[in-house]
Every structure is written in C-alpha cells, then in structure tokens.
Amino acid sequence: MNQAAPLRAVxxxxxxxxxxxxxxxxxxxxxxxxHEYRHAA
Structure with missing residues (x-):
C-alpha cells in the first residue's frame, strides 16, 4: 500500500x-x- 492513508491517493x-x-x-x-504525517504545501 506504500504507506498511503486510507481513501487518499499516494x-x-x-x-x-x-x-x-x-x-x-x-x-x-x-x-x-x-498519527498521520504529511508535508505542508
């Protein structure tokens, strides 16, 4: 799953x-x- 959050695109x-x-x-x-981590845009 490439560590993607559920129901979201990679x-x-x-x-x-x-x-x-x-x-x-x-x-x-x-x-x-x-915890979900993401880069800020």
Whole structure:
C-alpha cells in the first residue's frame, strides 16, 4: 500500500531540491493512537 492513508491517493515523491526546511504536519487519529504525517504545501 506504500504507506498511503486510507481513501487518499499516494502523494508524488519530492525531489531533494524542493525541500529547504521540512515543514511537517501531524494529524492525530483514534484518540492519538494513530498519527498521520504529511508535508505542508
């Protein structure tokens, strides 16, 4: 499943040149038992 979140498309991979400072958002699910992480746009 390529670690994709359920019911969401797999994101396109980022090139190293696109990342100057990683800005990551975390979403807690299921009472903070499961965490989803994604790069901010």
């Amino acid at each position: 994101p396109e991979p980022l090139n190293p040149g696109q990342i100057t400072r990683p800005d990551i958002h975390r979403t807690d699910r299921l009472g903070e038992v499961i």
